[in-house]
């Protein structure tokens with residue numbers, strides 16, 4: 103037997119940092135859940151029970167908190183890169199780091215018509231995430247994503263013209279509910295070093311805002327012929343929004359809402375154009391994926 107791959111570290115490191123603006127008194131919060139995994143000359147800790155090469159996962163956790171104290175934690179692409187670069191710089195036998203940061207929403211409250219200086223609410227389970235992989239000789243691969251943004255449109259979605267054969271029972275529709283949990287990822291061109299990441303910092307927040315707007319605007323406005331067609335339009339627009347992005351990937355569950363026939367009860371019409379009451383389905387669900395890349 104041979105050890106063909108190995109990486110280890112600390113997962114589910116919950117991190118909160120507050121910024122206090124001394125002049126305005128406005129406080130800003132950031133809450134994330136972090137995973138840092140290390141790769142390198144660590145084989146003997148697996149194959150020979152030799153722990154001399156192990157940076158303890160507890161030390162990894164300590165390092166995450168210390169670097170969060172000493173560095174900006176936003177944008178997550180920057181903090182993820184700072185975290186990823188630290189370990190190969192500190193430990194000569196660690197050659198690569200894989201970082202995942204999940205950012206939870208704390209949306210500032212509006213109180214008495216004004217943004218409140220230090221009060222926030224969790225508006226949904228949507229998260230803003232990054233995955234940063236760094237190799238000593240390979241620079242930074244950064245993937246940014248929006249996940250868990252649940253959307254629904256009550257019309258403006260059709261699905262017809264698909265294969266009809268002896269396996270098909272699904273009826274064609276020109277007007278259906280469409281709902282999904284958005285999982286959209288955009289992959290940046292390789293950054294050779296931390297300076298290259300620092301130079302692009304403003305683009306990270308901007309593209310997250312643009313990608314979120316593109317996703318919701320397209321979802322709302324597109325007369326959707328299918329999940330496939332609509333997600334391709336979203337992907338094209340994100341690619342066009344930022345030259346440094348090389349691939350855009352969407353993974354969208356099709357969360358079905360079934361019509362409930364009622365004509366058996368006194369002839370009540372509740373299907374097709376008369377449908378008003380539906381049964382939201384927990385499963386099965388369609389799952390539609392695509393990756394769209396620069397030419």
Ligand SMILES: O=c1[nH]c(=O)c2nn[nH]c2[nH]1
Pocket residue numbers: 261272327328329330356388390
């Ligand atoms: O948008 C859709 N795409 C599909 O591939 C599909 N299959 N059943 N319903 C569907 N809706």
